[in-house]
Amino acid sequence: MRHVLIAAAALAAILPGAALAHPKLLSATPAANATVAKPTKLSLTFSEKLLAPMSNVELVMTGMPGMANHAPMPIKGFRTAVEGDGKTLAVTLPRALPAGTYDLTWHVVAADQHKVEGQYSFTVK
Template identity: 75%
Template sequence: MRRILFTAAVALATLPAVAMAHPKLLSSNPAANATVAKPNKLTLTFSEKLLAPLSGVDLTMTGMPGMADHAPMPIKGFKTAVEGDGKTLAITLPRALPAGSYDLSWHIVGADQHKIAGKYSFSVK
């Protein structure tokens, strides 16, 4: 009887580790802190499948060459879609991003129904 209880306790102790796994950002294009030529598409690849209707990004231009006091400017008009194996969030821009610095804030919901968010910066030359 003790062996059965011990085995059950060990099995229950390992379940939260599995249940607590959340999607993680594996890669991005452009990468965090990168400087790139004028992109017209951005991608974020995660460790798990995403729920497309609940996942998205906010893109903000935070600096522009030659304008020291440039106020943050939200970028609008882009489309987001989950592509490929369901783990890549693609951001298609209506035109290439102009030179400047940008913050990309993302929020996704994975198959486990947990909302995860993050943010990184990149520059366009």
Template identity: 60%
Template sequence: MRPALFLPLILLATPAAAEPALVAAAPANGASVAKVTRLSLTFSEPIAPASTVELVMTGMPGMKDHPPMPIRGFAAAVDRDGRSLTAPLPRALPAGSYDLRWRAVGADGKPNTGTIRFTAK
């Protein structure tokens, strides 16, 4: 038998490296919520402590052309379940629109990224 015939069998036997996919978020994408005091993301796969979130205020009521403003003063951490990234905020977010940018690092070291857009009332 020729070696080229074995190649498809070898490829089928190799496990695929799965990137952690976002399965739940609080606040949810597109949500309009009051008193946001915590950010929470849950992934399909375990994530590494190197996973991060960045919160940016993109709009403020009554202020036209609001420049993006990073929100600082909080830290995100991987929960005990290994699949959730949580960030308690020191106080409720002011009214406005926000982008929650996340970066989840899988067990294989490969990151997956995304953005959740929500509005705080």
């Protein structure tokens, strides 16, 4: 058992730390639980460079003012691209989002090939 622990410690010492990390969401616009005015672009910034073809978002309107029983409505027709330093996933909408509540679900893949995902909500006034 002691040999296994020594081998694991030696392996951890020679492998670069970045290869063992996963991308983490650092910031988002709009932010989680924020209330914003009719956005036309959303952005998510991560701790590592992303692989563009393997990273994406889903956007669903979950509530609309004046409609108590609004069924979830997927938002379609937007473009998603990795921008800037390769760490920002940008969503360009064809038109401003109407007033309501939204759930944004994201999944990204960085150089380590691990898929990381998350979700948050925001409101448009």
